Amino acid sequence: MARMKFLCDAERCIECNGCVVACKNENHVPWGVNRRRVVVLGDGEPGEKSISVACMHCTDAPCAAVCPVDCFYTTDDGIVLHDKDLCIGCGYCFYACPFGAPQYPQQAAFGGRGKMDKCTFCAGGPEPDNSQVEFEKYGANRIAEGKLPLCAEMCATKALLAGDGDVVADIYRQRVLKRGGRPQTWGWQRAYGDKG
Amino acid sequence: MKRRDWLKAAMVMGPAGWLAGCYEKPEVMVHEPGKYKGARDPLLEKHARPEQKQRLIERFNLVQVDR
Structure with missing residues (x-):
């Protein structure tokens, strides 16, 4: 079965942060939380690369494995989502995630983290599709509308791809064949492993 | 009610309330x-x-493919 995947083409990313802004704007992400970030590898050195990082919606999600209240679920095609009504803000998922995806709004007193927030692949959460309550808790549900994550759709250089893993892989393969060099699918092995 | 009765009542009600907690x-x-x-x-x-x-x-092919 096809899976939804993110792929950031490091050769194309120009660190414009358009994906970060698009995500913040589309989902009304609160202050202090960035569901997506652009990371520069080897900053200032010749050959530096930028990659856009968010929740990769791992095949065998480590966040779900460590959650003490089991608030994570995975859709048919591999989008990892969570229920904020169950989340206790313990932070275990943050420690488990290899991509640093889970974020906490830090709203509570005494260092309480608040409910975890992360990229939903623009698929909302366990509330009626495109309802006000879903938008307030999880952000936009573009998947229910037949659209894909805005971060990828807005990417000016088409560095960030989001969609069916097979289609994404085909596009990336064609690019590598055309420009030569080695494929650098940053984070793919870690997120999707061999089970992909 | 005398002061003694109040004390008795408090002695009974206090532990009961404490236990209820x-x-x-x-x-x-x-x-x-x-x-x-x-x-x-x-x-x-x-x-x-x-x-x-x-x-x-279809959406992917419409929006994200290379042009």
């Missing part, structure tokens, strides 16, 4: 590890339909 709910939520406990997402049914998957692939 120790009451524990007998219904315990038992967690099976790895099994989702939250509300059902209506998107799951919608997302399982082949036409929805096709729609997303």
Whole structure:
């Protein structure tokens, strides 16, 4: 079965942060939380690369494995989502995630983290599709509308791809064949492993 | 009511109230590890339909492919 995947083409990313802004704007992400970030590898050195990082919606999600209240679920095609009504803000998922995806709004007193927030692949959460309550808790549900994550759709250089893993892989393969060099699918092995 | 009666009443009611605070709910939520406990997402049914998957692939080809 096809899976939804993110792929950031490091050769194309120009660190414009358009994906970060698009995500913040589309989902009304609160202050202090960035569901997506652009990371520069080897900053200032010749050959530096930028990659856009968010929740990769791992095949065998480590966040779900460590959650003490089991608030994570995975859709048919591999989008990892969570229920904020169950989340206790313990932070275990943050420690488990290899991509640093889970974020906490830090709203509570005494260092309480608040409910975890992360990229939903623009698929909302366990509330009626495109309802006000879903938008307030999880952000936009573009998947229910037949659209894909805005971060990828807005990417000016088409560095960030989001969609069916097979289609994404085909596009990336064609690019590598055309420009030569080695494929650098940053984070793919870690997120999707061999089970992909 | 005399002061003595008040004291007696307080001596009876005080521990009773204190003990009532120790009451524990007998219904315990038992967690099976790895099994989702939250509300059902209506998107799951919608997302399982082949036409929805096709729609997303068409969207991808419309917006994200190289031009």
